[in-house]
Amino acid sequence: MTELQAARAETTEEFLAEAGPELAALCTACGACFNVCPMVDYLGLRGADPKSTTDGLRRLAMGEAGPEDTVSWTGACTKSGLCVAACPERSAGLDAMLLVRIAKQRALNDTRQLPVKQDPTYFPRIKTFARLQLSDEELAEWL
Numbered sequence: 001m002t003e004l005q006a007a008r009a010e011t012t013e014e015f016l017a018e019a020g021p022e023l024a025a026l027c028t029a030c031g032a033c034f035n036v037c038p039m040v041d042y043l044g045l046r047g048a049d050p051k052s053t054t055d056g057l058r059r060l061a062m063g064e065a066g067p068e069d070t071v072s073w074t075g076a077c078t079k080s081g082l083c084v085a086a087c088p089e090r091s092a093g094l095d096a097m098l099l100v101r102i103a104k105q106r107a108l109n110d111t112r113q114l115p116v117k118q119d120p121t122y123f124p125r126i127k128t129f130a131r132l133q134l135s136d137e138e139l140a141e142w143l
Contacts, residue, residue, distance in 0.1 A: 016109075020061040020102045026094040029055040033083035033096045039076045045069055060103035063110045071113045074104040 009015035031050025040046055045053070048069045056070030066074075083096035090096070107114040131139060 012105075013109075016102055016105055017063070019098070020063065020106060023094060023099040023102065024058040024061040026089050026092050027054065027058050027061075027096075027099060028089060029058055030088060032086045032088060033057075033100070034073065036082040036086040037073070037077075038080055038082065039073065039078060043072055043076055045073060057099060057103050060107050060111065060113075061099055063106050065111045065113060066103070066107065070103070071107050074100055074107060075114045077101070077104060 009018055029051050031054050034040060034048075034050040034053050040048075052067065053069050053073060056066035057074065060066040060070060060074065077097075077100050079097060079101075081097055083100065084090065087094055087096040104114065108116060
C-alpha cells in the first residue's frame with residue numbers, strides 16, 4: 001500500500017498563508033508563464049504586460065489585491081501545465097501552476113476579486129446521476 005505524504009498544513013487557510021508567500025518570493029515576475037499560457041489569447045490579454053501581470057500573481061498569492069488582468073488570467077486557468085515547464089525558477093523550487101492556483105484561491109477567499117460560482121443545479125444533478133447508477137436498495141439507503 002502506498003503511504004501518503006504528511007499534510008503540509010492543518011487547514012487550507014494555513015497552507016495558503018504559508019505557501020503563497022513562499023512561492024511568491026521565488027517568483028521573479030519574468031512573465032514566462034504568462035507568455036506560454038494558452039488562456040492569454042482566449043482572454044484577449046496578449047497585449048498586457050507579462051511582467052506586471054505576473055507581479056500581480058505574486059501579490060495575489062500573498063493575499064493582496066492584484067490588477068484586473070491578473071485576476072482575469074488566474075480565474076481562467078485550465079491547468080495546462082505549460083507554465084511549469086516555462087518557468088526559469090523551477091530549479092529553485094517554484095511550481096508556477098501551484099502559484100497560480102494559490103493566487104486564484106486567495107482572489108476568491110481573501111481579496112474577493114473573483115466571484116464564487118453558485119450552481120443551484122449541482123445537488124439535483126448528483127441525485128439524477130445517482131439514480132442512474134444505484135440499485136433501488138442503494139437509493140433507499142443513500143437518498
